[in-house]
Amino acid sequence: MARSAAHALAALKVALSRKPSPAGAVAAEAAKEVEAHGLIDETPVLVAAFTKLCEPKRDPGCTGRSAIVAALHALDHWAPEVFEAGLHVVQIDGDPRFPNNDSGARVRGACAQAHAHFNRPDALDVCGEMLADSEIAARIGAARGLGDSGHIDATAVLHYKLALASDDGEVLAACHDALFALHRERATAFAIKQLALDDQRADAAALALGSNRAIEARDELVAWCTRDPRRARAVGYLALALLRDDRANAVLEKIVDDGSSLDAAAAKEALATFR
Numbered sequence: 001m002a003r004s005a006a007h008a009l010a011a012l013k014v015a016l017s018r019k020p021s022p023a024g025a026v027a028a029e030a031a032k033e034v035e036a037h038g039l040i041d042e043t044p045v046l047v048a049a050f051t052k053l054c055e056p057k058r059d060p061g062c063t064g065r066s067a068i069v070a071a072l073h074a075l076d077h078w079a080p081e082v083f084e085a086g087l088h089v090v091q092i093d094g095d096p097r098f099p100n101n102d103s104g105a106r107v108r109g110a111c112a113q114a115h116a117h118f119n120r121p122d123a124l125d126v127c128g129e130m131l132a133d134s135e136i137a138a139r140i141g142a143a144r145g146l147g148d149s150g151h152i153d154a155t156a157v158l159h160y161k162l163a164l165a166s167d168d169g170e171v172l173a174a175c176h177d178a179l180f181a182l183h184r185e186r187a188t189a190f191a192i193k194q195l196a197l198d199d200q201r202a203d204a205a206a207l208a209l210g211s212n213r214a215i216e217a218r219d220e221l222v223a224w225c226t227r228d229p230r231r232a233r234a235v236g237y238l239a240l241a242l243l244r245d246d247r248a249n250a251v252l253e254k255i256v257d258d259g260s261s262l263d264a265a266a267a268k269e270a271l272a273t274f275r
Contacts, residue, residue: 005033027064035071047079062091062103069110078118086111109141116145140174147178176208188214195224203235210242237270
């Protein structure tokens with residue numbers, strides 16, 4: 001075992017033996033070392049640590065639990081004590097009256113995604129339920145899990161979520177990316193149709209087409225930018241740049257040269273993303 005890993009694991013054991021001392025940061029370091037060195041034999045230590053970190057005041061911010069979930073996922077090691085228990089982790093770090101103060105959402109979302117990664121029989125159920133979680137991070141993890149599942153039937157849940165048009169843009173984008181992971185051709189056609197909508201679903205669709213390099217949708221993206229300059233400046237030009245396509249870049253360069261000051265600035269910024 002590498003000296004750094006041995007030291008990190010020893011420090012973790014000491015930190016967990018102190019009550020009620022926080023140990024999340026120490027656990028995160030140990031998890032990263034175990035993952036980096038492929039120490040599959042040390043995963044029981046991480047599993048035990050996850051359970052201890054669920055005690056009050058042990059892991060503010062869920063730093064340790066998030067790292068443990070990531071390490072076990074990367075090492076391809078299924079641990080129900082982590083991935084099943086993690087679906088229910090709640091860690092309110094800020095004012096509970098405000099949204100997105102639950103750092104446990106990252107753990108919940110990652111555990112839902114792990115169910116898909118490990119092809120658990122209840123993966124679609126877990127991810128489908130998590131897609132209705134109150135926190136954005138959990139819903140993003142659920143959408144990614146549906147995309148990772150490899151089950152083409154999962155597209156029905158994703159289409160339903162996008163039809164609601166009532167979620168955060170990041171969640172909608174994750175839903176589109178999941179559709180691309182499951183069936184690229186159908187996802188491209190669906191995203192192009194979404195461009196006709198006058199809400200954030202169109203923005204998410206444009207970014208998904210760009211980030212998934214759907215060059216076949218280039219003309220539709222250009223037409224969309226022409227129809228709605230405001231949306232073009234917000235996300236359309238970036239979507240074109242994400243295609244990493246010479247013809248799309250030529251359109252952006254022309255806007256830089258001949259467009260209004262606002263359009264030129266936005267197009268120049270988009271081009272700078274990859275230059």
